[in-house]
Amino acid sequence: MAKRIQFSQHGGPNVLEWVDVEPGDPTDFEVQVENKAIGINYIDTYVRSGLYPSASLPSGLGTEAAGKVVKVGAAVSHFKPGDRVVYAQAPIGAYSEIHNVPQDRLAHLPDAISFEQGAASFLKGLTVHYLLRQTYHVAPGEAFLFHAAAGGVGLIACQWAKALGAHLIGTVGSAEKAAIAQRAGAWATINYREENIAERLSALTDGKKVRVVYDSVGKDTWEASLDCLQPRGLMVSFGNASGPVTGIDLAQLNKKGSLYVTRPSLFGYITNRAELELASNELFSMIASGAIKIDVAEKQKFALRDAQQAHIALENRTTQGSSLLIP
Ligand code: NDP
Missing domain, CATH: 3.90.180.10 (Medium-chain alcohol dehydrogenases, catalytic domain)
Known part of the structure; x- marks a missing residue:
């Protein structure tokens, strides 16, 4: 037994x-x-x-x-x-x-x-591997948004991004988690309990925004994530920590700049x-x-x-x- x-x-x-x-x-x-x-x-x-x-x-x-x-x-x-x-x-x-x-x-x-x-x-690292190397190939010097950066998947993503020379902008739920994500390699952090995600990201990127957003929080961050993308940017929705995203209006992707969306999982990679x-x-x-x-x-x-x-x-x-x- x-x-x-x-x-x-x-x-x-x-x-x-x-x-x-x-x-x-x-x-x-x-x-x-x-x-x-x-x-x-x-x-x-x-x-x-x-x-x-x-x-x-x-x-x-x-x-x-x-x-x-x-x-x-x-x-x-x-x-x-x-x-x-x-x-x-x-x-x-x-x-x-x-x-x-x-x-x-x-x-x-x-x-x-x-x-x-x-x-x-293992599971979290394989996830970061496919997200940063396959779903979208993050380039050295490139800024991108990664939610829940002080979590299990998030802290590995911070370190992997730093090794690639990429600029991970991570959302976090507290000042303590911001410090942890930055120590791990996040280029910048946004405390999404206190700051407006899209406004702060725009300021951090001199108004340019980003070509890719990795969102595992789901329902609570969906809208803000889309607002962080450049025209034709890619929204990678890979989790539901705050609840699933439902009822998407495809016209929203048009209005926000001909955006792409993918909903990947490790099983698919x-x-x-x-x-x-x-x-x-x-x-x-x-x-x-x-x-x-x-x-x-x-x-x-x-x-x-x-x-x-x-x-x-x-x-x-x-x-x-x-x-x-x-x-
Ligand atoms: P985490 O350690 O990242 O824990 C989840 C974190 O999400 C929390 O610590 C919290 O960080 C943040 N969060 C934001 N809003 C909420 C909320 N309303 N309730 C709870 N947590 C919230 O977990 P994992 O590292 O195990 O997984 C991270 C995410 O990645 C999950 O959504 C998971 O489903 C997804 N995932 C997807 C895979 C895939 O292939 N599609 C594979 C592996 C994981 P904070 O306090 O900083 O906000």
Whole structure:
């Protein structure tokens, strides 16, 4: 038997339950991983709340962790027991001591990267990779807007942008978070609880505005994000921390300057093993070079059984950078 977090109905953090499960043997193409550190992602709150409804209940939670291989299925060729691995986009259920994961979702974790660093950076770092290198190729010296810059994805984006020589203008919810984002490499910050986003961005760019906005906040920032774009600029809407964007009037894109909009997800950018290896090698080399540092605050390392507290902290906006569950 192994312990895991699950939920039997959608709702707030209090629906999370701490239960025993029988993980079962891995199927032919699966690898059984003993999780050493589990990544907490804002997406997990959408799954728990029902914004992204579960196919069946009760359901496990979480898609990302780092750990050691304990067993492999008969057709697994890339991994063996004892290997250090990290995974993202696994079938839901990573909030567990043991998880069976298809081999195409796993990467070998370099020895120089700890389990905690791996679990705190894999899904978020792969996301930043596709956003800044594929959805739109951010150029050295180019200014762009990135919302929630002191969050898990945000702090990696600040560091990646700095390494590229690009000017990330990050929104944040407090003065403390502004300082954290700037230390990580943000070129400038906007406190969106106090400042008008579009006016401040216009001042920071001498009225030029930007060619790309990365928006994971959703409903609350949609309109302001469009107002930050140059004609024919690109709005990358990749999350819903304040609620989903609905009911878009396409004429609005015309009026605001023939804008483009995309709504990407990691699943659309990592569709096979080759894409996973390419992106994870770039991420690992950014970490190995020291360009991206992954430090998780001690108060954001929660025992696995305390997943409820972890979700409360994330949704109350009291966290900065990544948070972890430790089995
Ligand atoms: P974060 O650590 O960034 O936490 C979310 C942050 O959003 C908060 O800390 C808060 O920062 C900000 N925020 C703004 N408005 C609200 C609100 N009303 N309620 C709660 N938070 C708010 O989370 P992650 O790093 O895990 O994820 C960041 C975003 O990226 C999420 O929206 C997630 O869904 C998205 N994502 C999308 C992916 C994709 O491929 N499409 C993949 C991975 C993540 P502050 O206090 O500074 O405002």
